[in-house]
Amino acid sequence: MRIVKRAEEMMATARPVVKLENAYKAFGGTPVLQGISIEVCPGEVVAIIGPSGGGKSTLLRCMTLLETLDQGSLTYGDIDVVIPGADGSAVYGTSDTLALARQRFGLVFQQFNLFPHMTVMRNIIDAPLVVQGRDRAEVERQARALIQDMGLEGCEEKVPYQLSGGQRQRASIARALCMNPQVLFFDEPTSALDPELTGEVLKVLRQLAAEDITMIVVTHEMSFAREVADRVVFIDEGCVVEEGSAEQVIGNPSEERTREFLLRSLT
Structure with a gap:
């Protein structure tokens, strides 16, 4: 794939791309x-697994500023987005700080969230042009490359209802990538797809992982997590129950609650 990584990510410095500490909601x-608490370093792929209602999606929504924390801290590189107040409550940065933080990440939703009235091309280029104020010719070149990378050639002028579920999700990924984020969040990216279309999207995620794109993926696809993730975090009842390498957590979990969950998930 022709996705160009930012220079700071290629340097792989010790500073995490995103770091959440002592989060309560x-x-x-x-x-x-x-x-x-969770932190992700440049180039890492972190899979978040756990039962429905365990807090996975809320965690992602708090990290991507769609929900507010009650307590805790959140940083994106050198940007302090949330700090603990004197009484322990979460204190958010200014609107300018939040705007800067939002440019550090991309989010791919379960239900695609494409603008229904816009073509695939417009969906991809709109935010880079409007939010980032980038040059149109440069953005369109990047968008065309991403469309090819996602296997969406010929879909440039189609609107979302003319696409399959797999194509819509791949268009959503292209839209997120066109913002040149430092980290990509995925919230159950295959949950709305049938098995064949799920395979299409998982193939794209494997390609992104091979390009060292930093990703946090909430997923129920255990085989994908085991194959692609550098680290797996098992969450239940709003707590991190177990965390470690994919082989350790999925292949040889140390916690009984993790074993129970995997037994149900893998059968």
Whole structure:
């Protein structure tokens, strides 16, 4: 694939791309995240697994600023997005700080979230032009390369309803990549797809991993997590139950709760 990595990622410095510490979040008094900490370094692929309702999607929504933390800290490289206040509550940065942080990451949703009235090309180039203010010719060149990389040639002028689910998800990935993010988040990227289309999207994720694209993937695809992830984090009831290499967590888990979950997931 012709995805050009940023120079700072190629240097693989010690600073994490994203770091979340001691994160707490509750809805209506019900705790959803209970002291979760996670950090991801340049080029890492981290798979987040766990049962439905365990806090995986809320974790991603907090890390991508779609939900606010109650407590904890969040940094994107040298950007302090959230810091602990004097009373322990989460204190968010200014609107300018949040805007800078949002340019550090891309998010691919379960349900694609493409603009239904825009063509594939417009979906991909809109944010780089409007949000980043980049040169149109340069953005369109990158978009055409991404369209080819995603196997979407001939779909440039189609709108989302004219695409298959797999094509829509690949267009969503191209849209995220065109922003040149330092890390990509995926929230169950294959959950809305049938097995054949799931294979199409997983192939793209494997290609991204081979290019050392930094990714955090919430997934129920255990075979993908075991094959591609550098690290697996098992979350249940808002806590990190077990974390380690894919081979360790999926192949030889140390926690009984992890073993129970995998037994149900792999049968």
